[in-house]
Structure formats: structure tokens, C-alpha cells
Amino acid sequence: MSDLADVFHDAPLDESLRSGVAAAALEVRRVDDADRAQTDAWLEAVSRGFLDPERTEVQRQAYFDHTAHRRKVAVYDAGAPQPEIPVATFASWGTELSVPGAIVPACAISSVTVAPTHRRRGLLRHLMAGELRTAASLGFPLAALTVSESSIYGRFGFGAAVTAAGWEIDVRRAGWVGPAASGRIDFVSRERGRELAESLHDRIRPGMTGEVGRPGGQWDHAFGTRPDAEKAERLRVLQYRGDGGEVDGLVLYAVTENEADFASSAIDVTMLLAATDAAYASLWQFLLSMDLIATIRVGELAIDEPLWWMLADQRAATITLRDHHYLRVLDVPAALGARRYNAADTVVLEVDDPLGIAGGTFVLSVDESGAASIDPVDHAPLGELAVRTGITELSAILLGGVSPVTLAKAGRIQTDDPARVARVFATTEAPRLSFWY
Numbered sequence: 092m093s094d095l096a097d098v099f100h101d102a103p104l105d106e107s108l109r110s111g112v113a114a115a116a117l118e119v120r121r122v123d124d125a126d127r128a129q130t131d132a133w134l135e136a137v138s139r140g141f142l143d144p145e146r147t148e149v150q151r152q153a154y155f156d157h158t159a160h161r162r163k164v165a166v167y168d169a170g171a172p173q174p175e176i177p178v179a180t181f182a183s184w185g186t187e188l189s190v191p192g193a194i195v196p197a198c199a200i201s202s203v204t205v206a207p208t209h210r211r212r213g214l215l216r217h218l219m220a221g222e223l224r225t226a227a228s229l230g231f232p233l234a235a236l237t238v239s240e241s242s243i244y245g246r247f248g249f250g251a252a253v254t255a256a257g258w259e260i261d262v263r264r265a266g267w268v269g270p271a272a273s274g275r276i277d278f279v280s281r282e283r284g285r286e287l288a289e290s291l292h293d294r295i296r297p298g299m300t301g302e303v304g305r306p307g308g309q310w311d312h313a314f315g316t317r318p319d320a321e322k323a324e325r326l327r328v329l330q331y332r333g334d335g336g337e338v339d340g341l342v343l344y345a346v347t348e349n350e351a352d353f354a355s356s357a358i359d360v361t362m363l364l365a366a367t368d369a370a371y372a373s374l375w376q377f378l379l380s381m382d383l384i385a386t387i388r389v390g391e392l393a394i395d396e397p398l399w400w401m402l403a404d405q406r407a408a409t410i411t412l413r414d415h416h417y418l419r420v421l422d423v424p425a426a427l428g429a430r431r432y433n434a435a436d437t438v439v440l441e442v443d444d445p446l447g448i449a450g451g452t453f454v455l456s457v458d459e460s461g462a463a464s465i466d467p468v469d470h471a472p473l474g475e476l477a478v479r480t481g482i483t484e485l486s487a488i489l490l491g492g493v494s495p496v497t498l499a500k501a502g503r504i505q506t507d508d509p510a511r512v513a514r515v516f517a518t519t520e521a522p523r524l525s526f527w528y
């Protein structure tokens with residue numbers, strides 16, 4: 092863990108979070124990651140909150156072993172029959188987010204639940220506001236999460252910054268007009284795949300705007316290399332080696348056999364990592380030419396996948412879009428100052444933040460190299476192009492996943508020249524987040 096992640100993990104709880112929860116005759120505490128019983132009780136609350144069954148002993152042990160990096164906050168009700176089981180949970184940890192041209196620290200959030208018996212009393216609001224204040228005060232420029240429901244987090248300043256594309260490909264129809272395959276493809280064990288995946292991801296991540304670092308336990312979960320993995324025996328791993336011999340790509344997939352017609356079986360691609368264009372093309376061509384496979388399903392792709400231009404028949408792919416990665420700017424100069432921009436210009440951002448964390452007026456000046464300085468000012472300087480935006484909309488724009496022109500037309504930001512603002516924030520590739528967390 093980085094220093095910031097360590098400090099955040101152990102930081103005391105925000106005072107207004109404590110007092111807000113206490114006013115409801117409840118108590119908020121951090122879970123001790125070294126305490127198995129507390130962690131088990133926390134996991135029970137999370138499972139219940141996400142409509143999952145009770146966890147087995149194997150699952151509890153694996154959760155305990157793999158989640159010590161998470162700062163786990165819990166609300167307890169002393170009057171409940173099982174007072175040790177939280178009535179609300181909230182987890183977060185320090186990670187890294189790729190933004191155009193840079194990597195920034197980010198506070199990732201997950202496991203947000205409030206028991207059905209305690210819902211709509213403001214517990215989420217207390218937890219979210221308190222934990223965001225703590226993350227901001229320690230220096231995280233951004234918070235980030237993936238969501239169960241789209242409607243929950245906009246009110247807290249989270250904007251949908253990355254759209255995910257889910258594909259279903261009719262393999263027999265697809266055809267191939269991409270580059271001829273090169274290099275070499277081989278099956279490897281899940282254990283070897285898991286070893287390769289993390290370093291490949293580290294190679295790819297800096298150029299993949301929208302991606303975050305993936306905790307080690309998640310790699311083991313994906314490859315079925317931890318004891319609580321389910322149906323791990325269905326997983327297959329292929330590696331791709333370029334002409335130089337280095338492993339530049341990897342695919343993890345599961346087959347669903349069609350017993351009524353073996354030649355109409357399906358595969359679900361759960362991970363495809365490609366560090367080079369050749370790896371990407373070769374792995375996709377390989378998958379699209381496998382015997383007995385009529386359907387390929389894959390999720391969490393970018394909305395501008397090169398694969399679209401490799402299919403002879405683009406209508407062979409049915410693509411479903413979904414809001415996926417939500418970002419929340421906690422510090423405007425730090426978050427916006429980290430990324431590179433597309434056009435030299437000066438824009439004044441008048442940012443409204445209902446939680447009072449990151450709002451204000453800022454002058455964004457981009458130089459010819461695409462680097463920016465962001466200076467807080469008391470009043471918008473006269474004569475400069477101004478943009479009035481909520482923190483939610485600014486967070487959605489940050490990675491280039493939505494154009495300011497679109498948001499202006501949707502009435503979500505106000506500016507006299509949306510196209511000029513759009514030229515500043517434009518990126519050459521759509522952002523992507525390849526997994527859920």
C-alpha cells in the first residue's frame with residue numbers, strides 16, 4: 092500500500108459522522124481487520140445487504156485473508172438482538188486511477204449497505220459525507236466506485252465517468268477483417284495466468300484511462316486461485332506471446348456447453364488483457380475461430396473497441412451500454428491538474444458542491460503541451476469563458492467519457508461556448524474500467 096493508503100486506512104472517523112450516527116442512538120466504529128469475529132459479523136451484514144446467502148466458513152476465512160487493506164466502517168445498533176452484526180457497512184481503500192496522461196491516487200469505495208430494518212434514516216448520507224471528508228482532508232483528489240443502482244450516488248457528487256459496453260457476438264456471422272494473427276497462443280494453468288495477469292495489468296493500466304489498480308485478492312478471485320472461488324474448474328486461460336517471446340496478452344474465459352447442440356456452445360470472456368495491438372487482434376481472432384463456439388459474451392469493454400472494426404459483419408455483435416465507473420472529484424486543482432488536455436485555452440470553472448468539499452471558482456489554463464494549472468479565485472475573471480457545473484458533472488467530464496457539448500445540450504452544465512470547452516477536455520480514446528469492485 093502507498094503511504095496515503097496506509098494513513099487513510101487507519102485514520103480516525105470524521106466527527107460529524109460520529110455525532111450524526113449518535114443522534115440516531117446508534118454507534119459508528121471502524122472494524123478491526125485483525126479481529127476475525129468482527130470481520131465475520133461485518134461480512135454477514137454485507138452479504139445480507141447485497142441479498143446474498145450466509146457465508147460459509149471457507150468464504151469467511153478467505154474474506155478475512157484478502158480484505159485487510161479495506162478500511163471497513165460499521166454502524167451498530169446496541170438494541171438489536173444481534174448487536175455485533177452491523178446495521179450499515181462502508182468500505183474504502185487507497186488505489187490509483189488512470190486519467191489522460193497520468194495516474195492519480197483515488198479513494199475506492201465498496202460494500203455500501205444499510206440493513207432493510209434501518210434504511211432511509213440517513214445512514215448512507217452520514218457515512219458517505221463523513222468518509223469523503225476524511226479522504227479529501229488526507230489528500231485524495233478523487234473518490235471512485237461501481238454501483239448496484241444508478242440512482243444512488245449522483246446526490247453525493249459522483250458522476251458516471253466511464254460507460255461499459257457488454258457484447259454478445261454471433262460467432263458464425265462475425266467474420267474477420269482484422270490483421271492476420273501473429274505470435275503464438277498457448278493454454279496455461281490458472282495459477283500461471285494469475286501470476287501473469289497482475290504484471291500485464293500494470294503494463295497496460297497507465298494507458299487505459301478509467302482503470303484502477305486491482306487488489307491482489309481480486310486477481311485470485313478472478314482466476315479461481317483462492318479457496319472460496321466458485322466454479323473455478325470451468326475457467327480456461329490462454330496466453331499470447333509476441334514475436335519477441337514476451338507474454339503480451341492473456342484471456343480468461345469459461346465455456347458453457349450446449350448439450351442439445353455441441354456446435355452451439357458459448358464462452359464468457361471474463362478478462363482480456365492485451366499490452367500490444369498484435370496481442371489484442373490475435374487473441375480476438377483466436378476466440379472467434381474456436382470450434383464448437385457459436386456465441387461469445389464479454390462485458391466491461393470500452394465504447395470504442397477496435398474489435399468493432401475487426402468484424403466483417405458488425406451486426407454480429409449486440410452491444411449493450413451501461414453506466415459503470417463513477418468518479419467524485421474531492422479536490423479540483425489536484426484532480427484536474429493531474430491530467431493532460433487536448434487544446435491550449437483558459438476556462439473558468441464555477442463548481443457547485445452540495446457537500447461543501449470541493450466547490451469554488453477555478454481558472455483552468457492549459458498550455459501548448461497540454462499541461463494545466465488550476466488556480467482557485469474569489470470571482471470569475473471578466474472576459475474569460477466560464478462554465479457553471481455541479482461537482483457531479485465535472486466528475487463525469489474529467490476522463491473525457493462525455494463531451495461538455497452533450498452535457499450542455501442536456502442542460503447539465505451552462506456555458507456560452509460548449510464546443511470550445513469540449514476541445515479542451517477531448518481525448519482520443521474512450522475511458523474504460525475492465526472490472527467491478
Ligand SMILES: CC(=O)SCCNC(=O)CCNC(=O)[C@H](O)C(C)(C)COP(=O)(O)OP(=O)(O)OC[C@H]1O[C@@H](n2cnc3c(N)ncnc32)[C@H](O)[C@@H]1OP(=O)(O)O
Binds near residue numbers: 246
Ligand atoms: C458502491 C457500492 O457499494 S454500491 C451498493 C449500494 N448498496 C446496495 O445496493 C445494497 C442495498 N441498498 C442499501 O443497502 C441501502 O438502501 C442504500 C445503502 C442504497 C441506501 O441507504 P440509506 O441509509 O437508506 O440511505 P439514506 O437514508 O442515507 O438516503 C440518502 C438519500 O439517498 C436516497 N436513496 C437511498 N437509497 C436510494 C436508492 N436505492 N435509490 C435512489 N435513492 C436512494 C434517499 O432517498 C435519500 O435522498 P435525499 O437525500 O434526497 O433525502
